[in-house]
Amino acid sequence: MQQSREMSSVPRPLAAGDSESLVQWNSDGYDRRVTAELGRAPGPESTHLFKEAAQRRNLSGDELAAAGAAREEIKRRAHRISELLGHVESLPLTADERSLLRPPYGRANHLPSPNRPYAHLAVHTGQGAVSVTPVWATTTGGNVVMSTVENRIKARATALDPMVALSVSAGIGNEMSFEVGGFARQSPDADRELIRTLAGMYSKPKIGEHVDGNYTSWDQRERNERIRLEILAYRVRNELGDHPVHRSAPYVQELAPRYSDADLSQPPGRKSHDRFWTTDEDSPEGESDPREARDELAILGMTRRAKESEYRSVHPTYGHFACFDEHGLLRCRNIGFDLMDVEGEARISFLVRKRDSLVLRRNPAGALSVAKYSSGSVWLQSQGRIHFHEDPDMLRAAIRRLESRYNRVHQRLALDLGMSQRPSEDYMLATLSRQTVSSRYRETERSLRSAGVHRR
Helix, strand or coil: CCCCHHHCCCCCCCCCCCCCCCCCECCCCCEHHHHHHHHCCCCHHHHHHHHHCCCCCCCCHHHHHHHHHHHHHHHHHHHHHHHHHCCCCCCCCCHHHHHCCCCHHHCCCCCCCCCCCCEEEEEEEECCEEEEEEECEEEECCEEEEEEECCCHHHHHHHHCCEEEEEEECCCCCCCEEEEEEEEEEEECCCCHHHHHHHHHHCCCCCCCCCCCCHHHHHHHHCCCEEEEEEEEEEEEECCCCCCEEEECCCHHHCCCCCCHHHHCCCCCCCCCCCCCCECCCCCCCCECHHHHHHHHHHCCEEECCCCCCEEECCCCCEEEEEECCCCCEEEEEECCEEEEECCEEEEEEEEEHHHHHHHHHCCEEEEEEECCCCCCCEEEEEEEEEEECCHHHHHHHHHHHHHHCCCHHHHCCCCCCCCCCCHHHEEEEEEEEEEEEEHHHHHHHHHHHCCCCCC
16 A cells, blocks of 8 residues: 655554554655564574474474464464555556566467566575575556465565565566566465466466366365465566666665675585486486486476586576675576586576676575476476686686577676676676575475375
8 A cells, every 4th residue: 555745744553453653754755663674684583483384294293283383473474564564655567567467469368388477486585595486477556466375485485574576577588577676465365366367367278177277286285275465566677678777665775684694604514406307216326317307407498418417508598586686685587597517516507797796795595496488387496505606718608608598698697687788707607506406397296206106
């Protein structure tokens, strides 16, 4: 709900029943106390709640009681955030920005083609960790809305830290995009109205499937409440014309950074790094399953050469990268990337401007989300730490590979989406190390195994 500036000088109470002090409005038309509470960086207790409330099997006794208490506390915090967001002025999206999330040419449904636009939502999962996944989305009242299931990562994370980032592009190979920094407001979707609307826009019904898409299989398995997420923007940047356009709410500079350097201590023990393929249970130990390798690499628009450590680009898929900016706030943006072998590890690689490398060295958490649009609901996320490489030969080789993968490399690869052409000396090569991979394929495998079904 937007507050008019003419009334901003009059103190107003919060929602009925709130016993705390009155709202303190300033000359810029926003409430300092509400903004401070919404923008406060979550503490270690939030990270504990996030993990304690996770969906786990075979809980009993004290563990079950602790998980139930954590979920109730998360619900309480989500309700509190929704109350506070009723007193925050947000930036409505423009008609051009909203058009990217609407079916083309006035159709009721998106085309089953690479032009079907997902939104990629980035959330803070505690202690500097980020997660980003593609979601079905639409707009209402100038805000982006989407649906999720109670107790999933997006629901838990936005209840504990409402500050999120959102990236939307017009589709594979298209340079039109916009990104949003905002607050996520939760509300019940008890009748499944929003998810049915989204499923009708994005799904192409198949024989034997529900007419409203495949989301019902998740509901039947989890049996949890559907939640509506509405993103109230405090910062918007679009790439819909010749030059980037920025808009920011007046309170952005007062939002607290999400974490400090001390919070990102290196985890003990040997580092782990997931491949883009896993080991099949029926295969000899250490032998990768070529079916899984093909499926997951296809999402990245890559394929393996005969030599295991080399990869070839099949099509120029863009990724949506989440990280923290110079103010410690979450961002999610559209970038180009490649896959390269580093010390025996297949890593996502991309270019970063030198001026941005200092920020990312201080805040090295990153995650990249890729959706295979033409297949629908097929996605992959790679989470890890941003690692920089000083070798100039590696940089030159990476630039040559990226130039062959994308038509206009210097317009899409810098993390700040700079539009001017720059020499390679202005860039640094970055990769995602300590990588953890998740994908729709892996979730399907886990679901089948938990149900006692093994794929052959």
